[in-house]
Amino acid sequence: MAEFENPYAEANPFARAHFDCLRCDGKLWEYAIQKRMVCEDCRAVFRSGEIFDAQA
Ligand SMILES: [Zn+2]
Numbered sequence: 001m002a003e004f005e006n007p008y009a010e011a012n013p014f015a016r017a018h019f020d021c022l023r024c025d026g027k028l029w030e031y032a033i034q035k036r037m038v039c040e041d042c043r044a045v046f047r048s049g050e051i052f053d054a055q056a
Helices: 048-055
Strands: 014-020 027-031 036-039 045-047
Touching (some): 036 048
């Protein structure tokens, strides 16, 4: 019998990313599932790759 696992059931959809917003220097929160980050201050949404490129 196959075991069904919901990948979203245990994953915390938000993770505090160790990056700052490119617009306002606020803290970014990452949506790990969607590979996106959102700023807690100005609500700007970035692609994770965009952030990595900018702060690498
Ligand atoms: Zn911001």
